[in-house]
Amino acid sequence: KNQVEQSPQSLIILEGKNCTLQCNYTVSPFSNLRWYKQDTGRGPVSLTIMTFSENTKSNGRYTATLDADTKQSSLHITASQLSDSASYICVVSSENTGNQFYFGTGTSLTVIP
Amino acid sequence: DSGVTQTPKHLITATGQRVTLRCSPRSGDLSVYWYQQSLDQGLQFLIQYYNGEERAKGNILERFSAQQFPDLHSELNLSSLELGDSALYFCASSPLGGPAGELFFGEGSRLTVL
Numbered sequence: 288k289n290q291v292e293q294s295p296q297s298l299i300i301l302e303g304k305n306c307t308l309q310c311n312y313t314v315s316p317f318s319n320l321r322w323y324k325q326d327t328g329r330g331p332v333s334l335t336i337m338t339f340s341e342n343t344k345s346n347g348r349y350t351a352t353l354d355a356d357t358k359q360s361s362l363h364i365t366a367s368q369l370s371d372s373a374s375y376i377c378v379v380s381s382e383n384t385g386n387q388f389y390f391g392t393g394t395s396l397t398v399i400p
Numbered sequence: 401d402s403g404v405t406q407t408p409k410h411l412i413t414a415t416g417q418r419v420t421l422r423c424s425p426r427s428g429d430l431s432v433y434w435y436q437q438s439l440d441q442g443l444q445f446l447i448q449y450y451n452g453e454e455r456a457k458g459n460i461l462e463r464f465s466a467q468q469f470p471d472l473h474s475e476l477n478l479s480s481l482e483l484g485d486s487a488l489y490f491c492a493s494s495p496l497g498g499p500a501g502e503l504f505f506g507e508g509s510r511l512t513v514l
Contacts (some may be wrong), residue, residue, distance in 0.1 A: 367458030380499030392442035
């Protein structure tokens with residue numbers, strides 16, 4: 288069964304600290320993996336997208352990693368800011384017919400001063 | 401601003417009623433996806449259209465239907481509404497019809513069924 292699991296479910300960190308969010312997937316065949324940021328009540332916004340051959344991709348203070356062998360990805364946030372408070376969603380896409388995008392349930396990050 | 405426009409932003413209605421949600425994709429994007437997000441839940445795929453044709457269907461209830469028009473805007477029709485249909489409904493557009501395409505999400509339509 289194609290699934291995407293994220294951990295932790297929620298996380299609270301102090302402003303200025305780093306954190307790492309995890310994503311494990313069983314989606315096959317694999318096409319690419321994306322991380323989205325979703326502010327409360329808003330639409331998701333893309334942070335990174337990685338294909339099979341990419342191990343690391345950065346977008347400012349966000350760095351995503353991908354291990355296609357173990358089917359794991361992580362999103363590392365450096366020097367967190369209050370505006371980083373949001374839900375971070377891992378999405379794995381597949382060449383399957385039918386549904387092509389498999390969404391995790393997200394990690395809710397709260398950055399406190 | 402993703403370039404994807406959804407209307408209405410908020411909608412309050414009663415059980416048993418019917419509503420229509422509208423999505424205008426980014427200029428040039430041929431694919432439109434509809435997702436449902438219930439409180440504290442992940443996004444659930446409902447249906448995808450590509451250039452006016454249904455491309456993929458997810459866990460969309462029979463009470464729900466959608467279509468994509470020649471100008472590429474899409475509408476999601478929800479009928480015989482139940483309390484459990486209360487959710488955020490997101491539309492996303494993509495220039496491609498497959499999994500390689502970037503997804504651009506609208507701001508959502510929040511439906512409250514009383």
